[in-house]
Amino acid sequence: MLSNPFETPERKAFRETIEAFVAAEIRPHAFEWDEQGGIPMELHTKVADLGVWGFGIDEAYGGLGFDDPFMRCDFAVAMGMCGAGGVPAALGGRSISIDPIYKLASQEIKDRCLKDIIEGRKQSSLGITEPGGGSDVARMTTTAKRDGNHWLINGSKTFITGGMQSDYYVIGARTGGEGLSGISLFFVDADAPGFSRTPLTKKMGWWASNQATLYFDDCRVPAENLMGQEDYGFLQIVHNFNYERLGLTAWALGMMRVCLEDSIAWAQQRETFGKPMIKHQVIRHKIADMSAKVDAVQSYIWTICAQIEAHHNGEADMPVAEICKAKFFATKALEFCASEAMQILGGAGYLRGNRVENVYREVKVIAIGGGSEEIMRDLAVRQMGL
DSSP: OOOOTTOOHHHHHHHHHHHHHIIIIITTTHHHHHHHTOOOTHHHHHHHTTTTTOTTSOGGGTOOSSOOHHHHHHHHHHHHTSSOTHHHHHHHTTHHHHHHHHHHSOHHHIIIIIHHHHTTSSOEEEEOOBTTBSSOGGGOOOEEEEETTEEEEEEEEEEEETTTTOSEEEEEEEOSSSSGGGEEEEEEETTOTTEEEEEEOSOSSOTTSOEEEEEEEEEEEEGGGEESSTTBHHHHTTTHHHHHHHHHHHHHHHHHHHHHHHHHHHHHHOEETTEEGGGSHHHHHHHHHHHHHHHHHHHHHHHHHHHHHHHHTTSSOOOHHHHHHHHHHHHHHHHHHHHHHHHHHTHHHHSTTSHHHHHHHHHHHHHHTTSOHHHHHHHHHHHTTO
């Protein structure tokens, strides 16, 4: 395994703590929770105690008071290796809504809600994707109209992770003209008048995580629930998607490691034609190819994390293009590793209850979520000035 050239004692201790937690508290139960379609509520607070939702958040709100992209990624890698992707999805739905609340919500909202979200007692979700469009945010059709001391929101959102259990939502709605500059963000409580939700069922994967369609029928929220500047809400959280995409890249790396580890373990114990599979050249070549891709994605992530750290120190620009390229590069590498691992395990890999089967089913949700491979390619080239 590669050595991290940017390692520090703090990062090493954090990674080992996360890995030990996943091994003891999640992996033994992951398949059971996936089959049951949910995780225990107390798992949210147990994970929160690790501080994983407090990066970049002031300690007054339960945050860590510092940020570290390497630690963020180590958490995502460990979650990717837990055995069932629905478990980290069920835990992490709140992650992409915390930063907008912290940076854009009113002081009253932050004082009322933020600490409970970060410490795992309450859940929150970000609602951007709509039934008629996902990555093409500029075509958003959900609207918000001012009505005295309130806003009336009308429209719907879908594929919202954690949407059936969240207590709070950050919702994008059109308040101005066409395009991204006409979109605002609103903080919506789950008990707001005119708000409802229905579950998305019969999913290919992520069984332990709930996804929902949200409905707004003259949903009335106080005027002060407008987050940030009117008509510029989406532009104010664009950087939020960088961490989401980097996290998904690291999650893909964890899933790739699953494929490599379980392939090696199976090939060492399984015998074919009078010798262990690991002794057959065709299997050895598959493992070599998988290992090379794991190393490549890991190196990519470390390099990007170092650039983000330099950006935080005012020494470099945010590596947006590199994050986009890393995401589609990692998901294509994951697709390769999942297919090769399934070939190595054969019929054993096709049975439910093993990590390779779970990874194979959930490759596409990582490739689509947070920005599809096609959108990532296009955005990367635009960021390159082309």
